[in-house]
Amino acid sequence: MSAQASTAGQPALTPNALTVLEKRYLKRDTSGKPLETPSDMFRRVAETIAEPDKKFDKKADVKKLADRFYEMIVSFDFLPNSPTLMNAGRELGQLSACFVLPVGDSIEEIFDAVKFTAMIHKSGGGTGFSFSRLRPANDLVKTTTGVSSGPISFMRVFDTATETIKQGGTRRGANMGILRVDHPNIMDFIMCKADQKLFNNFNISVGLTEKFMEAVEQDEEYDLLNPRDKTKMGSLNARKVFQRIVNQAWENGEPGIIFLDRLNRDNPTPHVGEIESTNPCGEQPLLPYESCNLGSINLGRFVSEGAIDWSRLKGVIHDSVHFLDNVIEANKYPLQQIHDMTHSNRKIGLGVMGWADMLILLGVPYNSDEAVKLGKKVMQFINDEGHAASRDLGQKRGSFPNFIGSTFDKKGALPQRNATVTTIAPTGTISMIANASSGVEPLFAISYVKNVMDGTKLVEVNPTFEQLAKERGFYSAELMEKIAEHGTVHDLDEVPADVRRVFVTAHDITPEDHIQMQAAFQYHTDNAVSKTVNFPNTATIEDVENVYMLAYKTGCKGVTIYRDGSRDEQVLSTTKKE
Ligand code: UDP
Numbered sequence: 174m175s176a177q178a179s180t181a182g183q184p185a186l187t188p189n190a191l192t193v194l195e196k197r198y199l200k201r202d203t204s205g206k207p208l209e210t211p212s213d214m215f216r217r218v219a220e221t222i223a224e225p226d227k228k229f230d231k232k233a234d235v236k237k238l239a240d241r242f243y244e245m246i247v248s249f250d251f252l253p254n255s256p257t258l259m260n261a262g263r264e265l266g267q268l269s270a271c272f273v274l275p276v277g278d279s280i281e282e283i284f285d286a287v288k289f290t291a292m293i294h295k296s297g298g299g300t301g302f303s304f305s306r307l308r309p310a311n312d313l314v315k316t317t318t319g320v321s322s323g324p325i326s327f328m329r330v331f332d333t334a335t336e337t338i339k340q341g342g343t344r345r346g347a348n349m350g351i352l353r354v355d356h357p358n359i360m361d362f363i364m365c366k367a368d369q370k371l372f373n374n375f376n377i378s379v380g381l382t383e384k385f386m387e388a389v390e391q392d393e394e395y396d397l398l399n400p401r402d403k404t405k406m407g408s409l410n411a412r413k414v415f416q417r418i419v420n421q422a423w424e425n426g427e428p429g430i431i432f433l434d435r436l437n438r439d440n441p442t443p444h445v446g447e448i449e450s451t452n453p454c455g456e457q458p459l460l461p462y463e464s465c466n467l468g469s470i471n472l473g474r475f476v477s478e479g480a481i482d483w484s485r486l487k488g489v490i491h492d493s494v495h496f497l498d499n500v501i502e503a504n505k506y507p508l509q510q511i512h513d514m515t516h517s518n519r520k521i522g523l524g525v526m527g528w529a530d531m532l533i534l535l536g537v538p539y540n541s542d543e544a545v546k547l548g549k550k551v552m553q554f555i556n557d558e559g560h561a562a563s564r565d566l567g568q569k570r571g572s573f574p575n576f577i578g579s580t581f582d583k584k585g586a587l588p589q590r591n592a593t594v595t596t597i598a599p600t601g602t603i604s605m606i607a608n609a610s611s612g613v614e615p616l617f618a619i620s621y622v623k624n625v626m627d628g629t630k631l632v633e634v635n636p637t638f639e640q641l642a643k644e645r646g647f648y649s650a651e652l653m654e655k656i657a658e659h660g661t662v663h664d665l666d667e668v669p670a671d672v673r674r675v676f677v678t679a680h681d682i683t684p685e686d687h688i689q690m691q692a693a694f695q696y697h698t699d700n701a702v703s704k705t706v707n708f709p710n711t712a713t714i715e716d717v718e719n720v721y722m723l724a725y726k727t728g729c730k731g732v733t734i735y736r737d738g739s740r741d742e743q744v745l746s747t748t749k750k751e
Contacts (some may be wrong), residue, residue, distance in 0.1 A: 216239075271301070296507055360409075381432055389411040394410055455733060462514040473610070479536070480535075533616075616676065616678045634653065
């Protein structure tokens with residue numbers, strides 16, 4: 174696992190990681206033959222991202238910094254998001270994973286957004302949109318005296334465009350579609366993915382307001398408003414709408430929910446604009462035309478002799494913030510508006526992967542109070558040190574240009590280089606490269622099959638478990654097969670009880686445990702936390718409802734659930750279902 178990664182200048186790659194890199198990350202010739210090795214790639218990234226230091230200090234030792242960045246990446250202490258690995262130092266040069274685009278209420282604005290989406294997807298980025306500004310279906314169109322087809326029908330155009338681009342074979346285009354709960358077409362939106370053939374390039378979330386949540390609690394009606402002029406177009410019972418959302422999520426995992434007022438309560442630059450959407454996986458709220466680059470620290474690498482190595486962690490946090498701030502400079506943006514917005518807020522998203530690995534190495538079960546407490550503590554440390562690093566940069570390089578009038582300015586804070594510093598990304602691919610558990614998720618299974626692009630299937634076995642089984646003398650090929658069948662060890666007597674206690678998987682723990690961990694990390698994260706709450710197939714609609722309410726009550730910014738077997742296609746699955 175990650176803790177075994179090399180620090181001698183060469184990456185310790187699993188065969189699966191090598192396959193992913195060769196297929197999608199390394200420079201290749203026209204016949205598809207790699208033109209660089211993985212260490213060449215990491216070197217290319219480190220050198221490109223060290224270079225901007227010269228802008229701020231003519232005497233900067235860029236070579237030394239590149240060596241430091243290289244060491245941090247090649248050892249898998251830290252990895253930037255995929256577009257930075259793929260594109261740094263190359264012609265495309267687009268380094269961000271997350272974008273939000275505005276969708277205005279006119280044909281010109283809608284199709285501008287479609288074009289901008291295509292440009293972003295080509296470069297490996299994901300896009301989020303709010304469709305809440307679009308007039309509802311059957312509303313008047315003045316210039317033609319016809320009627321509008323409404324937000325859901327326009328979403329189809331984005332979906333089709335995404336399907337067609339497929340990101341040039343590197344990454345599938347990903348979109349987030351958000352509609353405010355007070356939009357007159359909200360019921361159609363909630364149901365728009367009920368047919369599993371539709372909107373496969375979209376994640377959808379309903380934008381909930383505090384007013385709506387209060388109406389749910391009081392079992393009251395709330396108003397539906399025409400976005401054009403805010404006139405009332407009807408009203409609905411809030412509890413019924415909430416239940417429809419929950420029913421649909423139980424049925425096939427969507428829609429998710431996001432709490433719009435919470436995103437805006439934490440908006441550091443309300444004087445620049447209102448947050449109406451997040452990126453595709455929900456962890457990064459952004460203003461229209463903003464982009465953000467993410468990076469994740471691999472926590473499994475910071476356990477030494479059964480304890481967290483805080484001082485080494487601190488050093489890597491500071492270097493990671495430096496790295497991500499430099500990415501903003503080295504980035505080639507697909508649009509001038511995006512360049513300008515990103516440079517004026519300078520948001521970065523430092524997060525973690527390997528949280529479950531860290532807990533296993535510390536001997537703490539994921540579903541314990543101790544783990545929740547520790548999660549809060551680790552994230553507080555990363556957030557505090559991350560902000561300290563951003564202040565240091567602010568002193569040397571100046572604050573982000575929108576600082577005056579920002580919430581930092583109003584609090585009388587010191588210079589701050591970045592409007593946000595922390596985000597917990599899913600780390601879907603980079604955790605695979607680093608052979609770490611993803612984000613703040615528990616292990617999905619001790620052994621599972623992962624479907625990647627082109628229908629390739631990769632078998633993953635948790636390496637710490639395998640190593641431990643060998644050391645403790647309970648390893649056998651038959652047992653490993655049995656575990657792959659089960660996807661869990663919790664009911665296998667062949668595995669010693671203390672090992673079973675620590676090797677819990679997503680399905681061994683309750684949905685409430687998932688939410689408690691999400692809330693623990695959210696507490697000290699500027700942006701949001703990407704997390705999927707897994708339910709067994711037998712979960713009831715009430716179980717889902719309780720979790721949506723718990724997410725609200727524990728201060729989460731949104732929630733995404735998945736009930737096993739509720740969708741035809743699953744990204745991750747245990748071997749049992751193959
Ligand atoms: N993303 C995307 N397409 C993908 C995977 C990810 O556009 O196929 C974007 C999306 O905005 C997501 C973000 O990248 O929220 C981060 O995803 P993740 O951490 O899984 O990316 P990684 O860096 O591991 O590839």
